[in-house]
Amino acid sequence: MTATTRTLHLPDGSAATQDYALEVTPESAGWRHSGLRVLELIAGGRHTLHTGEDEVVVVPLSGGLVVACDGQTLTLAGRASVFAGPTDFAYLPRDATAELSSEGGGRFALCTARARRTLPVRHGPASGVPVELRGAGSCSRQVNNFATAGVFEADSIIACEVITPGGNWSSYPPHKHDETSEVESELEEIYYFEVAPGPQGQPGLAYHRVYGTPERPIDVLAEVRDRDVVLVPHGWHGPSIAAPGHDLYYLNVMAGPGPERAWRIVDDPVHAWVRDTWTEQDVDSRLPLHAPDRAAAHPPTRPDQNGATRP
Structure with a gap:
């Protein structure tokens, strides 16, 4: 295993701290913008969060949560697991203090990005989360x-969840977003995985x-x-490959230096042709992979076939 692989692949527990089951900051990652913490609370547990320079999106992975910040109290119903459908979430601004508490306990992702603007505290309902079927x-x-x-206003953070049925490939064709141009955004990205x-x-x-380019080499092939x-x-x-029999979840957190909050990607030209084959295939019948009542409340959409800006 190379030093690069050891640095960029963080096995469960290897980035734990006193307060968090996982803590990735711009400083620990060796970059400037994106971060992620995972907070585990026992039943009745509480945690004080100081956002500092970061805007924060609080995402229940399992369980529910109450978030008190800037005179507002947001109750997040949460969910049983990441495979149970979209969850509601909370947005917290930079330079704020929030009190997080959970009556039943749970695990909660704190997605972070360095922010220039201070935006208001907000609740994002699960019913408002667009569910998209790609590929x-x-x-x-x-x-x-x-x-x-x-979809949701923020200063710089971009975050989404991807669910891949067992045996399927996602984040495919391989793509990148590490330069600023008309077709690409410079964004650091975190993949946090859960495996059913x-x-x-x-x-x-x-x-x-x-994997990288000759000018900017990087080489990671991780069994996650x-x-x-x-x-x-x-x-x-890419790809992110789900083993047969084990559905795969990952949370993506991105941010970058550009003044425009945008997610523009370019495909590896060696593999981009695979998109053209999707017009002749059906979407996997196992999708959407969550509770039927949520699917009925917010039916999934499928993007245009060209999918040029979608990983």
């Missing part, structure tokens, strides 16, 4: 676009690939397990 055939996946550009267990609780696995993280500072990334 087709064995490249079918589901995207919960809860805090993407054009087998029918008797057997632990699952997945694989994730990151439940609650692992992969950091993508630059380069082509």
Whole structure:
């Protein structure tokens, strides 16, 4: 295993701190903008969060949460697990103090990005999260676009969830967003993974690939397990491959230096042709992969076939 792989693939527990099961900051990642913490609270547990320079999106991974900040109290119903459908979430501004409490306990992602503007505290309802089906055939996946550009206002953070049925590939074709141009945005990206267990609780696995260009080399081929993280500072990334029998979830957190909050990507030209094959295939019938009542309340959409700005 190379030093690059060890640095950019963070197995579960390897980035834990006294307060968090996972803590990735711009400083620890060796970059400037994106961060992620995972907070675990026991039943009745409480936590004080100082946002500092960061805007924060609080996303329940399992369980519910009450967030008190700037004179507002937001109650997040949450969900049983990341595979139970979209969740409601909370937005917290920079330079704020929030009190987080959970009557039943749970696990909560704190997605962060360095922010210039101070925006108001807000609640994002689960019913307002656009659910998108991308790709087709064995490249079918589901995207919960809860805090993407054009969906939810923020200063710089872009965040979404991707659910990939067992045996499928997502983040494919490989793509990158590490330069500023008319067709590409410079964005640092965090992948946080959860892997569904087998029918008797057997632990699952997945694989994730990151590779660079001659000018900016990077080389990661990681076997990821439940609650692992992969950091993508630059380069082509994908596929994320779900092992058969084990559905794969990942949370993406992105931010970058550009004044425009936008998610523009370019495909690796060697693999871009695969998009053309999707017109002849159906979306995986297992999708959307969440409770039927949520699917009925907010039916999923499928993007145009060209999908040029969608990983």
